[in-house]
Structures are given as structure tokens and as C-alpha cells.
Amino acid sequence: QVQLVESGGGSVQAGGSLRLSCAASGGTFSSYAMGWFRQAPGKEREFVAAINWSGGSIYYADSVKGRFTISRDNAKNTVYLQMNRLKPEDTAVYYCAADSTWSRVVHTTPDYWGQGTQVTVSS
Numbered sequence: 001q002v003q004l005v006e007s008g009g010g011s012v013q014a015g016g017s018l019r020l021s022c023a024a025s026g027g028t029f030s031s032y033a034m035g036w037f038r039q040a041p042g043k044e045r046e047f048v049a050a051i052n053w054s055g056g057s058i059y060y061a062d063s064v065k066g067r068f069t070i071s072r073d074n075a076k077n078t079v080y081l082q083m084n085r086l087k088p089e090d091t092a093v094y095y096c097a098a099d100s101t102w103s104r105v106v107h108t109t110p111d112y113w114g115q116g117t118q119v120t121v122s123s
Contacts, residue, residue, distance in 0.1 A: 002027035009117030022096030029077040035105040038092035
């Protein structure tokens with residue numbers, strides 16, 4: 001069983017930056033693909049970014065490509081999401097997720113989820 005705890009959310013003006021962190025415990029972190037998802041009020045949860053166990057494969061949603069960067073530190077059991085040039089439409093609760101299968105992170109629903117962290121971008 002993997003436990004995931006996100007941190008780093010907050011409020012920022014449009015054009016600003018935030019870095020989210022997700023600390024994992026209870027499993028072999030380096031064996032999991034990791035992802036970030038988000039859910040805005042009144043909308044369905046959507047995929048944001050994913051990274052495989054080694055960091056050699058990375059995938060982004062078109063809406064964040066070029067602005068967000070996902071990375072991981074297997075020695076620290078942590079995955080990050082650096083968010084630059086934030087827009088009001090990036091406002092959402094951001095969730096970290098993990099799965100042993102890469103395709104489930106990118107295309108479907110990963111097995112393990114964090115509790116989420118709020119990101120609010122004002123115009």
C-alpha cells in the first residue's frame with residue numbers, strides 16, 4: 001500500500017510559479033510510475049503529467065506542455081511538479097497518483113492517490 005502526501009499548493013497571481021511536491025511511503029517508490037492530476041470546481045478530474053519509474057519517459061497534457069515540468073527523486077521518494085506561467089484556468093485541486101503500470105497513470109485511473117493540494121491562480 002502506497003501513501004502519497006502532496007504539498008506546495010497555494011495562491012499566486014497569473015504568470016507566477018509554484019512547485020508541488022508529493023512524498024511517497026509504504027512501497028518501493030522507484031518501481032512506480034507517478035502522475036499529477038487536477039480537478040477544478042464543477043469539472044471532472046483531468047490528467048496533467050506523468051513520469052515513469054526512471055524519469056526516462058514523461059508525458060504532459062497539451063494544456064500544460066511548455067509550462068509545467070514533472071520530475072522525480074527516487075532517493076527522496078518524491079515527485080515534483082514545477083508550474084510556471086500559471087493561468088487562472090490552472091486553478092484546481094492537484095492530486096498526486098501512483099501505479100506500477102505506466103499506461104494506467106497516463107490513460108486511466110492509477111491505484112494510489114494523495115489527498116490533494118489546492119492551487120489558486122488569480123488574474
